[in-house]
Structures are given as C-alpha cells and as structure tokens.
Amino acid sequence: MDARFWLIQAFNGISYGALLFLVGSGLSLIFGVMRIVNLAHGSYFLLGGYMALSVIWVTGSWLLAIPVAALTVAIIGLLMERLFLRPLGFDPLRQVLLTVGFAFLFQQAALDIWTGNPFDIEPPAALTQSVVVGGLHLPLYRIFMIAVAVFIGLTLWLVMEKTRLGATIRATVDDAQMARGVGIDTSRIAMLIFALGAFLAALGGVIGGAFVGVYPGLDFEMLPIAFAVVIIGGMGSLGGAAIGALLVGLADNFGKALFPEISYFTLYAPMALILAVKPTGLFGRE
Amino acid sequence: MAPLRMKVLIVIAILAAAALIVPHTNPFVILLATRALAFSILVMSLDILLGFTGLASLGQAAYLGVGAYLTAILAARYQIGLGYDFWLVAALGMLGAAVLAALFGLLAIRASGVYFLMITLALGQCVWGLAYRWNSLTGGDNGINLQHRPKFGIDLADQVTFFYVVFGFFAASLLIMYTLVRSPFGRSLAGIRERELRMKILGYNTWLHKYIAFIIAGAFGGLAGVLWVHTAGIVSPENVVLTTSVDALLMAVLGGPGTLIGGVIGASVVLFIREYLSTLVHWWQYVLGGVYVLVILYLPGGLMSIPGRIRQWRAARSEAADTPNLAPARQ
Numbered sequence: 001m002d003a004r005f006w007l008i009q010a011f012n013g014i015s016y017g018a019l020l021f022l023v024g025s026g027l028s029l030i031f032g033v034m035r036i037v038n039l040a041h042g043s044y045f046l047l048g049g050y051m052a053l054s055v056i057w058v059t060g061s062w063l064l065a066i067p068v069a070a071l072t073v074a075i076i077g078l079l080m081e082r083l084f085l086r087p088l089g090f091d092p093l094r095q096v097l098l099t100v101g102f103a104f105l106f107q108q109a110a111l112d113i114w115t116g117n118p119f120d121i122e123p124p125a126a127l128t129q130s131v132v133v134g135g136l137h138l139p140l141y142r143i144f145m146i147a148v149a150v151f152i153g154l155t156l157w158l159v160m161e162k163t164r165l166g167a168t169i170r171a172t173v174d175d176a177q178m179a180r181g182v183g184i185d186t187s188r189i190a191m192l193i194f195a196l197g198a199f200l201a202a203l204g205g206v207i208g209g210a211f212v213g214v215y216p217g218l219d220f221e222m223l224p225i226a227f228a229v230v231i232i233g234g235m236g237s238l239g240g241a242a243i244g245a246l247l248v249g250l251a252d253n254f255g256k257a258l259f260p261e262i263s264y265f266t267l268y269a270p271m272a273l274i275l276a277v278k279p280t281g282l283f284g285r286e
Numbered sequence: 287m288a289p290l291r292m293k294v295l296i297v298i299a300i301l302a303a304a305a306l307i308v309p310h311t312n313p314f315v316i317l318l319a320t321r322a323l324a325f326s327i328l329v330m331s332l333d334i335l336l337g338f339t340g341l342a343s344l345g346q347a348a349y350l351g352v353g354a355y356l357t358a359i360l361a362a363r364y365q366i367g368l369g370y371d372f373w374l375v376a377a378l379g380m381l382g383a384a385v386l387a388a389l390f391g392l393l394a395i396r397a398s399g400v401y402f403l404m405i406t407l408a409l410g411q412c413v414w415g416l417a418y419r420w421n422s423l424t425g426g427d428n429g430i431n432l433q434h435r436p437k438f439g440i441d442l443a444d445q446v447t448f449f450y451v452v453f454g455f456f457a458a459s460l461l462i463m464y465t466l467v468r469s470p471f472g473r474s475l476a477g478i479r480e481r482e483l484r485m486k487i488l489g490y491n492t493w494l495h496k497y498i499a500f501i502i503a504g505a506f507g508g509l510a511g512v513l514w515v516h517t518a519g520i521v522s523p524e525n526v527v528l529t530t531s532v533d534a535l536l537m538a539v540l541g542g543p544g545t546l547i548g549g550v551i552g553a554s555v556v557l558f559i560r561e562y563l564s565t566l567v568h569w570w571q572y573v574l575g576g577v578y579v580l581v582i583l584y585l586p587g588g589l590m591s592i593p594g595r596i597r598q599w600r601a602a603r604s605e606a607a608d609t610p611n612l613a614p615a616r617q
Contacts (some may be wrong), residue, residue: 003335031400035400037400037403037404039532066329084579084583087583088583089580092399092400093403094582094586095405097535097536097539097578097582098578098579098582098583100532100535100536100578101536101575101576101578101579101582102575102579104571104575104578105571105572105575105579106578107571107575108569108571108572108575112568112569113477128530207388220527220528220529223528224407224408224411224528227404227407227408228408228411231404231408239360244485260417260419261419261420261422262416262420263415263419264411264412264414264415264416264418264419264421265412265415265419267411267415268408268409268411268412268415269412271408271411272390272394272405272408272409272412273393274391274410275393275397275401275404275405276392276393276394276396276397276405
C-alpha cells in the first residue's frame with residue numbers, strides 16, 4: 001500500500017463522487033423545496049441510462065443521447081409532480097409512498113421496453129483512453145465525469161446565488177409559507193425543481209452508464225447511495241450535496257478496498273449517526 | 287362497544303375459515319398462504335409504528351433479517367433449532383431483533399416524520415451491507431440455504447403442519463399486538479401519533495413510549511424472520527434490502543394503517559399478485575404499481591376502509607333521497 005494506491009483510490013473515489021453529485025444534488029433540491037423523499041429518484045437514473053441507449057441505437061450518437069435522455073426523463077418527472085404529487089397536497093408520507101408506486105411502474109416499463117439484459121453505454125473512442133499524470137494512468141472518462149459534475153455544480157451554484165429565480169428557490173427552501181406570503185409561486189418552483197432533479201438524475205444515468213452499467217435493479221441500488229449523499233451533506237443545500245458526494249464516493253472506494261467485508265456498513269453507519277446527531281445533515285440549513 | 291366486538295368476531299370468523307379451508311386447497315395455495323402469514327407478522331409489527339405511533343419506518347426488513355440470519359446460521363452451522371430447540375431459536379430470533387431495535391432506536395427515535403423515515407432507511411442499509419458483504423458469516427450474495435425444517439414430535443416439512451404452526455404464531459402475534467394497542471400504553475401511542483407535544487405537556491415520557499414501541503415492533507419483526515426463513519428455505523441479502531422494507535410499508539398502507547389485520551390483507555394481496563399473477567401474465571408489476579398508486583391517491587385508509595366508505599356513501603345517498611328538493615327550478 002504505497003502512495004500510488006492511495007492516489008488511485010482517491011481519484012476513483014472522487015470520480016465516483018462526481019457521479020453521485022449528479023444524482024444527489026437533484027434529490028437534495030427536491031427535498032429542500034417540497035419536503036418529499038423521492039423514492040423514484042433511482043428510477044430516473046436508470047431511465048436516463050435506458051433512454052440514452054435507445055437514442056444511441058437509433059442515431060448512433062452518444063452526444064445527442066445525453067440531452068435527449070435527460071430532457072425526456074425531466075418531462076416524466078414534471079408530469080409526475082403535476083399530475084400526482086401536487087394533487088395530494090402537503091402530506092409527505094403519502095407522497096413518499098406514491099413515489100414508490102411509480103418506482104415499481106417504471107421498473108416494469110423498463111423491463112418491457114429494454115428487456116432484463118444488462119447493457120453498457122459505450123462512450124466515444126476519444127474518451128476511452130487514459131492519460132498519464134505523474135506516473136499514474138488515469139482513465140480519461142473518469143476525468144470527463146469529474147468535469148461534467150464541476151460544470152453542472154458551478155452552473156447550479158451561479159443560478160442559485162446570482163439570479164432572481166435562484167433567490168426565489170432559496171426562499172422556498174428556507175420557508176415555503178413565507179415565500180408564498182411574499183408572492184412567490186412556490187407551486188411553480190416545486191414543478192421546476194422536480195423536473196430539474198429528474199434531469200440531473202437522468203444525466204447521471206447516462207454518464208454513469210459507461211461506468212456502472214444499465215441493468216434492472218440499478219434503480220434501487222442507486223437510491224440509498226443517493227440518500228447517503230444527501231443526508232451527509234444536508235438536505236436542500238447544493239454545497240452540502242457536493243461535499244456529501246465526495247465523502248460518500250471516497251468512503252465507498254476506500255471501504256471496498258480496505259475492509260471489503262464491512263464496506264457498505266462503513267457507508268451507511270456514518271449516515272445514520274449524522275442523521276441522529278444533526279438531522280439536517282452536516283451542511284443543511286436549520 | 288358493540289360494533290367493535292362485531293368487527294373482532296368477523297375477523298376471527300374469517301381467520302378460522304381460512305385456517306379450515308386453506309389446507310384443503312392445492313400445495314401452491316398452502317405455500318402462498320404460509321408465506322403471507324409469516325410476512326404479515328412483519329407488516330403488523332410495522333403497523334405498530336406506522337399506524338399506531340405515527341412513525342413510518344423504512345428499515346423494518348432489518349429485524350426480519352436478524353431473525354432469519356440467526357435461525358439460518360444456527361441451523362446450517364451448528365444444527366441448532368431443528369428439533370425441540372426450534373422454540374429456543376424462535377425466542378432467540380425475537381430477542382436478537384429486539385436488541386438490535388433497542389440499539390437502533392437510540393438513534394432513530396430522536397427523529398420524526400421524514401427524518402425518521404430516512405434514518406431507519408440508513409440503519410436498514412447497514413444491516414443489508416453486512417448481510418451482503420460479510421461473506422464468512424452470511425454467505426454473501428448467495429445467502430444461506432436450509433436443508434430441512436425442524437422436526438419435534440410433528441414434522442414441519444409437511445406443508446399443512448407447517449401452515450398450522452405459522453398460523454398459530456400469526457394468531458398469537460395478532461392477539462398480543464391487539465392487546466398491546468388496546469392497552470393504556472397503546473392509547474398513549476395513539477396520543478403521540480395525534481399530537482406529541484400535547485402528550486409531553488400532559489407529562490408522558492413520549493420518547494420512552496416510542497422507544498418501547500420500536501423495540502416491540504423489532505421483536506415481532508425477528509419472529510417473522512424466523513418463520514420466513516423456514517418457509518422459504520433460504521435467507522439472502524434480498525430479504526434485508528431496501529425493497530423488502532418498502533414492501534412491508536406499502537403492504538401496511540395497502541391494507542390500512544392502524545388496523546393490524548390490514549397487514550395480513552396487504553401482504554396477501556401483494557404476494558398473490560407477485561407470486562400467482564406473475565405466473566399468468568408478464569405485466570403483473572403494472573397491476574402492483576397501479577394498485578399502490580390508486581390506493582394511495584383515493585383510499586388513504588387502505589382496503590380496510592372500504593366497508594366504512596360504502597356505509598358512508600349509502601348514508602349520504604339515503605339522506606339525499608330523504609331531503610325534499612328545495613332548490614328552485616331553473617327558469
């Protein structure tokens with residue numbers, strides 16, 4: 001176990017964290033704005049991957065697959081929020097259960113449309129090479145993943161902090177009732193955020209498709225990990241999601257490398273502890 | 287009191303009828319009913335938390351897992367629990383799950399609402415992670431197979447005998463849990479569900495009430511695990527994974543939270559769709575997902591609330607018929 005081992009593992013952890021950020025940030029925003037625990041979030045990730053596969057099979061273009069898949073899933077998320085979650089009003093438990101019902105429906109739809117076979121999304125050849133940095137072979141694709149996450153993270157941050165829309169979203173997260181009181185259309189914000197969350201999860205699904213694959217059951221595998229990200233970072237906070245994703249990515253990688261027998265335990269036990277001590281997460285707003 | 291006694295009598299009559307009829311059907315139905323009964327102990331244990339205390343747990347499968355793994359490891363490694371000591375193992379399974387719940391409860395009971403949901407999810411995933419990865423103890427992904435069922439005077443390998451044993455455990459669990467929720471303790475739980483602050487002001491130690499309810503629910507979850515592993519003959523991480531906890535929660539909601547007996551209805555409907563309908567049609571999961579979505583949207587009280595709904599609807603209709611039409615006719 002020399003320095004190389006630690007560096008490679010750290011790099012792998014960070015790139016996995018980049019993927020987790022895409023899934024976790026959407027989940028975190030949805031919770032922040034609507035107080036909904038969206039148990040269909042893993043399904044958006046999986047659907048994103050499947051949609052991308054279809055686009056690639058039809059057009060052969062990986063670049064086209066990314067926006068098409070993410071936007072399609074965003075529309076699914078938007079419809080789900082408008083047609084089913086919104087009419088329930090403010091009833092978190094029923095909303096949570098409803099998202100599970102949808103997760104099952106999506107699971108079946110995915111089985112019907114894309115069969116039960118596992119797939120891989122092949123990125124363009126240019127991204128499959130690796131670069132040598134300081135004697136370490138780093139796969140270019142993982143660097144690409146980190147770049148995408150950084151780009152998305154910065155864009156979200158700019159929108160949140162520097163625009164009027166961002167200010168209204170932050171106001172809704174802090175105090176939805178008050179936000180409504182000063183004339184912010186929180187219902188529209190909720191719809192936007194839900195669609196954005198679905199978009200980000202699907203984007204993660206497409207990009208992660210080359211990395212974790214696309215297969216039935218992936219939805220409920222990603223879901224608890226995304227929760228770990230959100231909870232450790234703090235719900236409704238973008239910076240928290242970034243740090244949570246990084247921590248979970250690293251914990252997952254080092255856990256699997258160092259103590260394989262209890263690797264998931266090392267991921268979820270801190271999550272439970274943090275929740276117990278500080279329910280709003282490390283960086284959540286009170 | 288009378289309507290309640292009536293309801294209890296109806297439930298007893300239906301259960302007794304099921305106990306008499308099921309053994310005369312085919313082996314598949316007997317197996318399905320046995321599974322439904324074993325699993326519904328878990329669902330009822332969850333209902334103590336969800337329906338009576340107002341705590342939605344997303345990690346109840348952890349306790350099923352403790353009971354099931356304990357039974358399987360003792361039986362497969364040490365041949366313990368395959369004779370009269372089956373009773374000992376059943377008690378151990380309950381105890382083990384209760385100890386785990388006592389531990390987890392210390393963390394979880396601090397939270398409420400959606401936070402409780404998420405912390406139980408995290409704790410459940412801890413148990414799953416161990417079951418999945420701790421190969422030397424749990425057999426990892428493959429799980430642990432049980433060669434045969436216990437034999438003590440009676441042979442549980444016989445489907446009908448085993449059905450009656452599980453039925454006995456189910457009936458006893460139902461009786462104990464029903465007594466519990468009807469007791470002053472259960473009433474205080476309902477008070478906490480309705481408004482915790484008021485109970486606190488009245489001087490109740492609400493934390494302790496919730497903690498005890500959590501441990502009792504865990505113990506029955508463990509019992510469900512002991513029975514489940516003998517029913518299925520195998521325990522694997524699949525029994526502890528998030529989707530199993532989600533299943534239990536949905537079954538409780540489907541049957542009707544706060545009714546206990548709704549748990550067995552929810553479990554039966556879901557297992558019927560999953561294990562029987564799935565042999566007939568390939569789109570069974572649409573039915574399952576559709577049933578969930580419709581019940582959550584239109585029947586918040588679950589299937590158990592249907593009779594009440596019908597009565598209400600009838601009453602409203604007869605009332606409407608009795609009221610003379612005073613609205614002026616349209617010009």
